[in-house]
Amino acid sequence: MKAKVGIDERGLRHDGRRPDEMRPVSMRVGVLANASGSAMVEFGKTKVLAAVYGPREPTQRFMVLPEKAILRVRYHMAPFSTAERKNPAPSRREVELSKVIREALEDVIITSEYPRTVIDVFVEVLQADGGTRAAGITAASLALADAGLPMKALVGSVAVGKISGTLVLDVDETEDSAGEADMPVAAAPDLGLITLFQLNGVLTEEEVNRGLSMALKAIEQLVAMQKSVLRQSYEVVEE
Amino acid sequence: MKAKVGIDERGLRHDGRRPDEMRPVSMRVGVLANASGSAMVEFGKTKVLAAVYGPREPTQRFMVLPEKAILRVRYHMAPFSTAERKNPAPSRREVELSKVIREALEDVIITSEYPRTVIDVFVEVLQADGGTRAAGITAASLALADAGLPMKALVGSVAVGKISGTLVLDVDETEDSAGEADMPVAAAPDLGLITLFQLNGVLTEEEVNRGLSMALKAIEQLVAMQKSVLRQSYEVVEE
Amino acid sequence: MKAKVGIDERGLRHDGRRPDEMRPVSMRVGVLANASGSAMVEFGKTKVLAAVYGPREPTQRFMVLPEKAILRVRYHMAPFSTAERKNPAPSRREVELSKVIREALEDVIITSEYPRTVIDVFVEVLQADGGTRAAGITAASLALADAGLPMKALVGSVAVGKISGTLVLDVDETEDSAGEADMPVAAAPDLGLITLFQLNGVLTEEEVNRGLSMALKAIEQLVAMQKSVLRQSYEVVEE
């Protein structure tokens, strides 16, 4: 089975992509009427919706900080998003991913402008085909901008994998389950900062560095796309 | 099996009742010492106990409204009330029934007299033989009156079913599981208002209207009985 | 199997102890850096760790008393403490034991000195070989003293069992599962007060009284040992 999803004689992947090629990416903002900001991001078949509410008063009064807004993030998978129906109760994986996604976004939001409030970010995976956290961070960053929250920079995210010994960009589910490593990265290129970094699998030091470069290059393009989508949306609004 | 519980050649039901005949109804108030008000109502073998506490301070401080009392209702089945032991954790059915029972009672209580307080209504099904929500609403309304809470009117409730094509009043469990439709109704006859209306099953428009008339007629009798029971209880107290 | 764990011809128990002999007891205080007070107590292979935090502000603001501190106690077994792995969620047994341990300690702490605060006692069973609640109370009392909380007296605890008709002190797990009765006792000898008393099993009135005497005598020795351990710990601190 690994042979099938590896790199073929032409150097291409199971779906015809080059190793450093992302799946088709789609981004839309302002897709929900109620939310302060929202975005839908697709990486191939992976579809993720993000919505932002706030700054608003916390539901529990003690959950505030005197000098800045608190960020709350929920990463959640729809029951129909996976091959076998997912129980809607939060899994341990969803708990961990909510945490690392929150940390990937927290420092780019200028939360000091809204002390004693809460900013909620809801990330819903509608279809999971690999790279859901990366698409989710990309969507959440867009939704925060769409909500008009002051941000130091936009954040994009992508995962680098290793398949049959080759580093590849934006692994899909088929590749992920057959691959040797999965290294999700999120970054704010305008700040030169990596805001999420994880590795599941085995890599050498050299591979980590090379993989990181691949990811950062792709993230620059994602952020450029985010900016263009936001610009269009502002123009629509201004018209 | 349906034949057995249908209507026989004399036009009678499996337990000898006519289609528009309720099971023997029993009502008692003031059956509990601690509660502000309480009532026990039996429709045949269905036995339901209701208790009211309040108006009192809410356990959670934020759970108040500035202009009126909040009503909290719990419909709950005792583990021994059903054929197979019922798990005491609230089922989805109990959650829904708590909601519709609350809504069936809410507008007859003059909650504006008790702002910033909570009124609790606990409905416990001790034995379930069909019609538990109807008996429960009838008991809860009595318990509210027994608690001396100001009410616009009393509420009674009964379900109409359809068995072998015939509309019948106050279906028991045997009829319910074999029947084609179950339509619970609650009403405050003195106000001319229906406060609960549900239909589970298939009926024509004409049957809905006819069934509703059957139910409203029976509810008038139930409310008359409620009044008589309350009157007796006041007299006892005054003596 | 009962024969094996009974009393042999020399009058000794399965591990060579006399009926009124405890297992080797070990006590240490100040074993944790973060806690206000802490203690580790071993009765043979039974190992229990206790820690005290507070007096401190309650996490929930309403959980206070105006005239004294509130005591919160959690008795909990580590998943690896038992033969079959224990689910870490609190069992009904752990809920009951938390209650009786709290009640065994509550009145010896002079809680009136700290109104509107909470004192937390965490008892963790690291290895369970019978007598965990007794070792836990003994450890908790030490940890409270180690935290410098004002106490009327120290509390020690031990269980008396009945094996093949003989009353025995400090039953281990093997004896407990084969025995006819288990009677845990906690007491503050300096006050002449029994603070925990339970019986699981069948005893005559005479046996209860005789068993209680056995337990109280042993508890006197446990409390003497507690005092000596605390004295040494103070001396270390003062040096």
Next chain:
Amino acid sequence: MSVTPFKLPVVPALKRQSYLNLYKRGVREDGRSIRAPRQLEIKVGVLEKAEGSALVRLGNTQVLAGVKVEATSPFKDTPNQGVLVVHAENVPLASPMFEPGPPDENAIELARVIDRSLREVRAVDLEALVLRPGEKVWNVWVDVYVLDHDGNLFDASMLATMAALLSTELPDFEELETGEVVVKRGTKGRRLKVDHSVVTVTTAKVGNYIIVDPNFEEEVISDYRLVLSFDENLRIVGAQKTGSGGMRAEELQEAIKVSKEASQIYFKALEQVRGGGK
């Protein structure tokens, strides 16, 4: 416990009055009649990996329904029937009032009303869901996911449920020697057998008016809502009054007539799904 809602937004009296003034003229803020539902759009097959899916927009309300199937053991009392389960979640991104956590009473009521309406009329042929009689059947999960809540979740969710079921294709499967059933995800075996179309029509009582398909603000100012379920023969296959205001018997009669009419728009939309699906 069910608790009086104490966090609903307040609709200013002036706004309420402007709504009523419009109703008097038979129309709504967005120009439609008091008897007409909002703009309706149904897209099916919006998810490639689910066995069935549909996205419904009813005005600004958006509901996504996804269907997943799994091989399971039948219930003991119905050994030769598959299982249909409807589950609804008020995902917190859909409304400032929704909070993360297990379904609350509103989501549970929503799912149960949909479930009952389908069940009573046998909308899905459960007998056609048997893999091995008495032992293995399909469990069909419909997950209703409210994405944007601008009122009338019942109608939008029922339409999404029906459209997702109509678009559902059952995967192939393989029986192992051990008797276990392995589902071949991604394959398309045959269509789910949907024998009846069911819709709900929700009316709300606001002031003295009975209006069809209330938006969120209209729900807030309404006395009660009445959810009526119909099959394609216009039999009433379910009903639920929701909200604490009292209803007069004649209001029920009027609501039935009004709802029957409005149901035609919903049925037409489902017909298009059914037609376009094959």
Next chain:
Amino acid sequence: MSVTPFKLPVVPALKRQSYLNLYKRGVREDGRSIRAPRQLEIKVGVLEKAEGSALVRLGNTQVLAGVKVEATSPFKDTPNQGVLVVHAENVPLASPMFEPGPPDENAIELARVIDRSLREVRAVDLEALVLRPGEKVWNVWVDVYVLDHDGNLFDASMLATMAALLSTELPDFEELETGEVVVKRGTKGRRLKVDHSVVTVTTAKVGNYIIVDPNFEEEVISDYRLVLSFDENLRIVGAQKTGSGGMRAEELQEAIKVSKEASQIYFKALEQVRGGGK
């Protein structure tokens, strides 16, 4: 976590003193002796559909116990024994202090003390509950439902449990070819075999007095309560000190004597149930 009760009502000092003044004369507010339980009434068979049931009134305290049985697999280490489970709930209608939700520490303690007392003396013959050795046994559920709490839930609940068990009739059942057991609800096969009678007697220490069967206010002002379980031979088959006050050794001795005496009233009541039940 167990937390110091911080919501108990406050009994005024004057009220407390008036209780103590009465105790000095050996009596209680309602005229009974400090050594006597309140008026006791036991009704069995109050529920037609449960396998067994009993309603106990002890003064104003009311406890309902219901017995349900189901066919289940035995525990691995006791393949030839049925299962007896006692579960208690402090239903919120019984007291302003009870809240909806899973059993708290008091309800759990209550159920466990009853359960242990029955278990140790083998009150119910578990060997007589085998349907098919090693494979199917009766699981007997006793659900203790506190309806009105005016103190001494232990004694009232134990009496309700015993009376409900004594009134229990096991239903008939049928074995299917598949080995499954179908319970024929509503039938009455044979009586549950109850070999021993067990009662608890609760005393409370108030001031310098040991009083039997405290009401709720007496519980609140007591230092501690002592629950002693006895079988019909007056062996002590369980004990539980509850409440945080310390107990002197001689108080235990006195409590045992006092409780043995008082137990006779409870045993007599159970004898009547046993007699009347047959």
Next chain:
Amino acid sequence: MSVTPFKLPVVPALKRQSYLNLYKRGVREDGRSIRAPRQLEIKVGVLEKAEGSALVRLGNTQVLAGVKVEATSPFKDTPNQGVLVVHAENVPLASPMFEPGPPDENAIELARVIDRSLREVRAVDLEALVLRPGEKVWNVWVDVYVLDHDGNLFDASMLATMAALLSTELPDFEELETGEVVVKRGTKGRRLKVDHSVVTVTTAKVGNYIIVDPNFEEEVISDYRLVLSFDENLRIVGAQKTGSGGMRAEELQEAIKVSKEASQIYFKALEQVRGGGK
């Protein structure tokens, strides 16, 4: 939901500055280098009744790991492999910040990082855990119990996990005719087969410095921590940035080098466990 930590203690600016002043000179408050972990002590076999156990002290941080095994059915897709599960709990006695209850996001992250690092490199030979192919395998539970939290729970917990696994002896078992497996608790059959050693090295970014093995206060004032997992061949077998500060690419490169060096101290300690264990 993941929430910005809002209860962390505040480290005074002066304290932070004094830390940074020391780092400038390459040292820490306790005299060690910014590149060195604290005093490390590993004791194995601290619990007689668990199949394996280890207590790790890393400065004032204390973590206890216990291993329990049970016979279970394998997963369907890996019928010839045992199961390894890592579970971590932040027991409330370990820190004023920990509260009773199910594991929070920090405990879950801790367990999952350890679990992934072991899994990817196949540290434990799962094929050697089969009792009866396709039917019964050992489930190996590692429970990580944090007893005293003074920072760097990752490294301490990974060391405790590895040491506990290295000390684990599988019990004997018996197969009944029914096919059931009875574990003979207390016996020592054979050692668990641990093929690889894995350690994590945690660095923290404080000011402009990358320091190894932060204590709790250093964690609080750090921008982020980076947890890198290595096997004995110094391959990177896992990574996790934790904390919300951003990381520069060159910091990652430096952290890898620094961590590789520091890992030697941890590997040496594990070697001693492995050597002493036999």
